[in-house]
Amino acid sequence: MSDCLFCKIIAGEIPSAKVYEDESILAFRDIAPQAATHILVVPKAHIPSVDGVTAENSAIVAHIFEVIPAIAAAEKLTGGYRVVSNCGADAGQTVPHLHFHILGGQTLNPQMA
Numbered sequence: 001m002s003d004c005l006f007c008k009i010i011a012g013e014i015p016s017a018k019v020y021e022d023e024s025i026l027a028f029r030d031i032a033p034q035a036a037t038h039i040l041v042v043p044k045a046h047i048p049s050v051d052g053v054t055a056e057n058s059a060i061v062a063h064i065f066e067v068i069p070a071i072a073a074a075e076k077l078t079g080g081y082r083v084v085s086n087c088g089a090d091a092g093q094t095v096p097h098l099h100f101h102i103l104g105g106q107t108l109n110p111q112m113a
């Protein structure tokens with residue numbers, strides 16, 4: 001997707017503060033952190049949102065969730081953390097490329113919505 005912000009970050013056309021990368025996923029720090037630690041984990045393949053997850057591409061989601069605990073450990077989120085994916089307008093999704101927020105490093109607001 002040539003006009004997708006996160007595809008441009010993945011391609012290196014827009015800089016990011018990378019915390020993890022392998023052949024299929026990238027994790028980088030959110031530019032406007034909403035917690036002491038705020039990291040985004042994205043598939044390198046363009047999937048618009050959770051709504052775009054299918055039997056054909058769901059292995060990448062499983063891989064992301066295998067890597068998230070390693071990122072949390074590397075970031076020393078020993079007290080716990082929250083994983084969030086906003087899907088669509090009602091959830092406030094602003095970047096239409098599937099991403100999982102990792103939020104932690106502090107006590108988080110117990111209110112989810």
Ligand code: AMP
Nearest residue numbers: 016029030031032085086092093094095
């Ligand atoms: P969402 O609102 O769930 O779609 O999340 C999009 C996130 O991307 C927001 O938390 C933004 O702060 C973040 N964001 C937007 N532009 C950038 C960027 N250039 N680098 C890192 N994070 C970004």
Ligand code: ZN
Nearest residue numbers: 004007046097
């Ligand atoms: Zn994209």
